[in-house]
Structure formats: C-alpha cells, structure tokens
Amino acid sequence: GQQVMQIPQYQHVQEGEDFTTYCNSSTTLSNIQWYKQRPGGHPVFLIQLVKSGEVKKQKRLTFQFGEAKKNSSLHITATQTTDVGTYFCAGSINKFYFGSGTKLNVKP
Amino acid sequence: DSGVTQTPKHLITATGQRVTLRCSPRSGDLSVYWYQQSLDQGLQFLIQYYNGEERAKGNILERFSAQQFPDLHSELNLSSLELGDSALYFCASSAEETQYFGPGTRLLVL
Numbered sequence: 001g002q003q004v005m006q007i008p009q010y011q012h013v014q015e016g017e018d019f020t021t022y023c024n025s026s027t028t029l030s031n032i033q034w035y036k037q038r039p040g041g042h043p044v045f046l047i048q049l050v051k052s053g054e055v056k057k058q059k060r061l062t063f064q065f066g067e068a069k070k071n072s073s074l075h076i077t078a079t080q081t082t083d084v085g086t087y088f089c090a091g092s093i094n095k096f097y098f099g100s101g102t103k104l105n106v107k108p
Numbered sequence: 109d110s111g112v113t114q115t116p117k118h119l120i121t122a123t124g125q126r127v128t129l130r131c132s133p134r135s136g137d138l139s140v141y142w143y144q145q146s147l148d149q150g151l152q153f154l155i156q157y158y159n160g161e162e163r164a165k166g167n168i169l170e171r172f173s174a175q176q177f178p179d180l181h182s183e184l185n186l187s188s189l190e191l192g193d194s195a196l197y198f199c200a201s202s203a204e205e206t207q208y209f210g211p212g213t214r215l216l217v218l
Contacts, residue, residue: 006150031205042110042198042209043151088151092205095164096141100150 003027004091006099014107019076021102023089030092032065032072037101038085046074079106111135112201112210120216126187129213133180133201139163140182141207142174143198151198157182189217 006023013019023032031050035043047056049065049072056063062075072091076083086101111134121127133140142154153166157176168174171189176182186193194217200207 033205033207035207035209042211043200043207044110045206045208048205090151090207095156095166096153096207098143098151098153 003093003097004089004099006089006102008102009100010103010105012105012107013079015081016078019079019083019104020073021087021089021104022071022073023091023099024071025091025093025097026070027093028069030069032069032092033090033096034063034072034074035088035090035098036085037088041085043088076104079104081106081108110208110210112199112208114197114199114210114213116213117211118214118216120218121189122218123189123191125189125217126185127189127215129184129186129197129199129215131182131184131199131201131210133182133199134203134208137201137203137208138180139202140176140180141200141202142168142182142184143200145196145198145212147195154184186215191217193217 033048034046037043053067054065060077064073086103088101089099090096113132115130138159141156144152154168156164160176174184196212198212200209
C-alpha cells in the first residue's frame with residue numbers, strides 16, 4: 001500500500017489567503033523532500049528535511065518535519081498566483097515514496 | 109533547466125507495440141530514477157539505478173524494463189503496450205539526495 005499519504009488533494013484559495021498541505025507516513029522516515037510541479041512542467045525540488053522537529057523557511061514557505069519523523073507540512077503564507085501548481089512530498093524509507101500531491105489553485 | 113534531458117518529448121504508438129525512452133542525467137550524477145505520472149495523478153516510482161546497477165524497484169510492471177549504461181544514460185523499455193500505459197514518464201537524476209527531474213516523455217497509446 002501507499003507509504004506516504006498527502007492531503008488535501010485539491011485546494012482553491014483566494015490570493016492572499018494561506019495554504020497548507022500535509023504528508024503522513026505509516027513508518028518513520030529517514031528524511032522528507034518537497035517538490036513543486038507547475039502545470040505542464042516537471043517536479044522541481046524545493047527542500048529537504050532531515051532532523052526530527054526541523055522547521056525551514058523559504059520566504060513565504062514554511063516546511064516542518066514532525067518530532068516522530070512520520071509527518072510533514074508545507075505552509076504558504078499569503079498565496080500569490082505564482083504559487084499555483086501541485087506540491088508533492090517524498091518520504092525516504094530505503095527508497096522514495098511520493099505523496100499523491102496537493103493541487104493548489106489561487107484565484108486573483 | 110534541470111540539466112536532465114529526455115527523448116523523445118512525445119511518443120504516439122499503438123497497443124501491443126514496444127517503445128524505448130531515453131534519459132541523460134546531469135553531468136556527474138550517478139543515480140537515475142524513472143517515474144510514471146498518469147493524467148492528474150501523482151508520481152509513481154518505477155525504478156532506480158546507481159552507477160549501472162539496479163538500486164531500488166518500485167511498482168514497475170514486468171512488461172517494463174530499464175537499464176543504465178556505462179556512460180550513465182538510462183533507457184526505459186515499455187513492451188506489449190496497453191491503453192493504460194499512456195502517461196508522462198519522468199526521469200530524474202541525483203548526486204546525493206536531491207532529485208533533478210527531466211522534462212518528461214509524454215506517451216500516448218492508441
């Protein structure tokens with residue numbers, strides 16, 4: 001079965017609203033990565049989290065890795081239309097397991 | 109531009125046929141990964157090679173096979189194609205943990 005679950009599947013927000021996507025694993029992860037795929041494009045690496053409880057920020061994006069290294073979240077503050085795309089998490093347990101992705105649509 | 113190239117960009121073929129997708133990794137990257145992405149779906153990991161050897165296997169069908177050559181480029185062979193094999197096939201390469209994705213090959217099986 002799927003090792004990494006990601007929710008929600010879709011999220012529609014008004015520009016300026018916040019957005020969060022969550023990933024959950026049934027087993028402890030070695031690390032977790034986040035990717036963004038623009039419509040019609042290929043996945044692009046955003047960040048990797050390795051340590052328990054780690055929090056990293058990239059401008060309006062905040063990434064968290066849970067204490068048990070089984071869950072992670074990506075939070076975008078004050079979304080912009082350029083944030084549109086699908087956000088994937090990928091957990092590493094010997095090999096990479098990608099979440100099903102959260103498709104973000106931002107209305108101007 | 110990730111530095112990973114994939115050919116062809118598009119491929120249209122018929123059921124029962126066999127196709128080969130090619131991937132050239134970023135210079136110096138030893139690992140190559142193959143993924144399948146069906147319409148509006150997530151990324152399905154197929155297989156990983158490291159320096160010519162198979163490193164990890166995902167949900168790759170028996171009709172599919174891959175290899176990595178001494179020059180580190182990789183090929184994904186898809187045979188006895190079915191309608192359901194229509195998808196975007198991505199290759200990614202990595203030196204350490206970060207994966208750099210190619211632009212993908214869009215396969216349409218009619």
